[in-house]
Amino acid sequence: MTEQELITNIETVPETQEYFINMGPQHPSTHGVLRLLLTLDGEIIKKVEPHLGYIHRSIEKMCEKDSYQQIVHLTDRMDYLSCHINNEAVCLCVENGLQLEIPERVKVIRTIISELTRLSSHQLWWGVMGMDLGAITTFLYGFRDRELITDIFEETCGARLTMNYNVPGGVMFDIHPNFQKRTKDFITYFRKKLPEYDELLTGNVIFTERTKDIGYLSKEDAISYGVTGPSGRASGFACDVRKRFPYSAYDRVEFKEIIYTEGDCFARYKARIDEMWESMKIIEQLIDNIPEGEHKAKTKAVIKLPEGEYYQRVETARGELGVYIVSDNKKSPYRVKFRSPGFSNLSALDTMARGNKIADLVATMSTLDLVIPDIDR
Amino acid sequence: MSLSADGIYNFMGLKNYISDIYNGVKSLITGMKVTGHYITHPKEIVTQQYPENRDTLKMFERFRGEVVLIHDENNLHKCTGCSACELACPNGSIEIISGKEIDPETGKSTKIIDTFVYHLSMCTFCNLCILSCPTDAIKMAQGFEHSVFDRSKLTKVLNKPGSKIMPGVK
Structure with a gap:
């Protein structure tokens, strides 16, 4: 090749073309088996196509052969980080169907444990979010504080992750005598430790550069995709089920609905950090005022819901979980459908990631706080 | 900038x-x-050195590790073989094979358990069997080190050989 030919070769820029890349199913920052098919132009994302089904266990179908007591433990395996809230959703739905009067004590216990679950979920999310962006330190700090909550669960509910503490009509056992003391100790401890989270990550220049103005989701898009939970509220969508449609003991506690309007990754991050403060406030209001009484309302050994349709929504750590039960007056439901928050939140990922770089996709996914078994069920 | x-x-x-x-x-x-x-x-570091602290490590009393059939010192248990736990179990991890025993005095035959099979590999530790038991014969034990080399070892027989039902339990 002569010198002249070389120069002309260099000067003719080859046409760029779009190409595809598979992110996942085994990718550490997808937190599970989620496969994303990315259409890229260089490093810029043109399209994100989530491919689901790698961890589908047909929980909805399994519910159709199980009794109402047995359904509860399956929901542990959906969004395992907010398992108590999932259990509560099913139990509330069944109790609505039976028109069962629930003791006040149960309502308060459920609310406290739900908020503890939310705290532990957000702690894990915070640690993992830092790790996704390259800071392994945060992972260890998040787990250090989460360990104390899992200890509370272990003592009262009997398990650390898949607790299955709810039964239709109440809770499985009464709270452990140490429960109140341990929870109070934890709150005093965590009030001191949460500012550490801000010092480590919130103010960090590398972190803010990677999250501010990244993964923007407008309020209109959030509503049309049904993005709920802290992710939706960071876009200005006031969707807190605890505030809008109070259940259990949420109508008697004071807390703020965290709303940010920026809609970027940093707003979603801040929404969750602020939610931790609010959760602690809720627990503090209730922990000294657990009313005396039974821990379980009396139910029949075989529960049969009257014919009809029942729906119950709750606020999990990720957003709105809906449980829809169709009953035909038999031992097991005719059809069960879970409206999981992760599925709807994931559907907005394409809109959020378009035009950003690949590295920003990791930050966007992290702030959506996806739990893959929740998406697939 | x-x-x-x-x-x-x-x-x-x-x-x-x-x-x-x-x-x-x-x-x-x-x-x-x-x-x-x-x-x-x-x-202020809270790390536990797990395998080293095995002697002092104590799980909480409600911790659900595995199902056990309670035997007293005379090798007596309370299981009547009513299969309530088998029905309550969502995954079929409990299998009760019952037999019959003929009372030598009255000549009546009563149902007793022959083998109480527990598939640990299928158990989700949901505690429904314990709640359903009418005689409180089973409980959740605290053991959590369940890893074995062979899957068949996870299928356990809970009633000890030669054990009998406690007199008076119906």
């Missing part, structure tokens, strides 16, 4: 540029301080 058309930072931009660097470095040092605090205060 703002970049002028010819690629040189203008004066205001330069000021912002320097303050950005200052704030950035400051934020990094704030984070490092937290880490430094824990390096200099090793007593």
Whole structure:
């Protein structure tokens, strides 16, 4: 090749073309088996196509052969980080169907444990979010504080992750005598430790550069995709089920609905950090005022819901979980459908990631706080 | 920071540029301080050395590790073989094979358990069997080290050989 030919070769820029890349199913920052098919132009994302089904266990179908007591433990395996809230959703739905009067004590216990679950979920999310962006330190700090909550669960509910503490009509056992003391100790401890989270990550220049103005989701898009939970509220969508449609003991506690309007990754991050403060406030209001009484309302050994349709929504750590039960007056439901928050939140990922770089996709996914078994069920 | 058309930072931009660097470095040092605090205060570190502390490690009494059939010192248990736990189990991890025993005095035959099979590999530790048991014959034990080399070892027979039902339990 002569010198002249070389120069002309260099000067003719080859046409760029779009190409595809598979992110996942085994990718550490997808937190599970989620496969994303990315259409890229260089490093810029043109399209994100989530491919689901790698961890589908047909929980909805399994519910159709199980009794109402047995359904509860399956929901542990959906969004395992907010398992108590999932259990509560099913139990509330069944109790609505039976028109069962629930003791006040149960309502308060459920609310406290739900908020503890939310705290532990957000702690894990915070640690993992830092790790996704390259800071392994945060992972260890998040787990250090989460360990104390899992200890509370272990003592009262009997398990650390898949607790299955709810039964239709109440809770499985009464709270452990140490429960109140341990929870109070934890709150005093965590009030001191949460500012550490801000010092480590919130103010960090590398972190803010990677999250501010990244993964923007407008309020209109959030509503049309049904993005709920802290992710939706960071876009200005006031969707807190605890505030809008109070259940259990949420109508008697004071807390703020965290709303940010920026809609970027940093707003979603801040929404969750602020939610931790609010959760602690809720627990503090209730922990000294657990009313005396039974821990379980009396139910029949075989529960049969009257014919009809029942729906119950709750606020999990990720957003709105809906449980829809169709009953035909038999031992097991005719059809069960879970409206999981992760599925709807994931559907907005394409809109959020378009035009950003690949590295920003990791930050966007992290702030959506996806739990893959929740998406697939 | 703002970049002028010819690629040189203008004066205001330069000021912002320097303050950005200052704030950035400051934020990094704030984070490092937290880490430094824990390096200099090793007593605040909460790590447990798991296999080493096995002797002192005690699980909480409600912790659900595995299902056991309670036997007393005379090798007597309370299981009547009513299969309530088998029905309550969502995954079929309990299998009760019952037999018959003929009372030599009255000649009546009563149902007793022959083998109480427990598939640990299928159990989800949901505690429904314990709640359903009318005689409180089974409970959740605290053992959690379940790893074995062969899957068949996870299928256990819970009633001890030669054990009998406690008299008076119906």
